[in-house]
Amino acid sequence: MDAPISSEETLMIIEGIAQEIQRNTDYLTRLDQAIGDGDHGINLAKGFRAVSERMNDLREKDIGATLRSVGMILVSNVGGAVGPLYGTAFMKAGRIVEGKTEVSLGDMVKMFEAAEQGIMDIGEASLGEKTMLDAIHPAVAAIRKALEENRPLMEAFEITVEAAEEGMKSTIDKISKRGRSSYLGERSRGHQDVGATSTYIMLRSALETLTRLRADR
Secondary structure, three states: OOOOEEHHHHHHHHHHHHHHHHHOHHHHHHHHHHHOOOOHHHHHHHHHHHHHHOHHHHOOOOHHHHHHHHHHHHHHHOOOOHHHHHHHHHHHHHHHOOOOOEEOHHHHHHHHHHHHHHHHHHHOOOOOOOOOHHHHHHHHHHHHHHHHOOOOHHHHHHHHHHHHHHHHHHHHHOOOOOOHHHHHHHHHOOOOOHHHHHHHHHHHHHHHHHHHHHHOO
């Protein structure tokens, strides 16, 4: 079995996500401009810049406290709906591993489940409505199944990211039922949801960082 994710690896994962969001700001903006407000990428980049500026403050924290701090930073610095949604996801996940300096696959399942529930509670969206849930829910189902099948952590993470990617792509053919894009009705079909996309980007970045770190050992 793979080793659990450490506090140091968690910090590197967060740094990687922050950098990846910056690199994808224009891409996310273009996706959002097609059917939404056009500010998703800009707002998310602003939030993760604030996270990057606070990284030194996170270095002595346990994993739970680190994730909760990231969530609070996002809520405080990100405009629109995306700040509360992602901020809540990080905070809910952090509460699951409060005080821990290592995260097992079992912990990850509970963290993913808590993050999804937090997003559902805040956003009041349902699966299939062309939102970030269409990427998150398949990821949660995949990591839960991987745990049941006793998969190694890294293999489980890979399966999870693949499920999120499939969920993201599935939004292209869906009609939006939430936010500004819902006003477009049938015209929202044919466009990939920006929230599902940023969710996938974060998960993919986390996997890539962890894979790189463990390859260097």
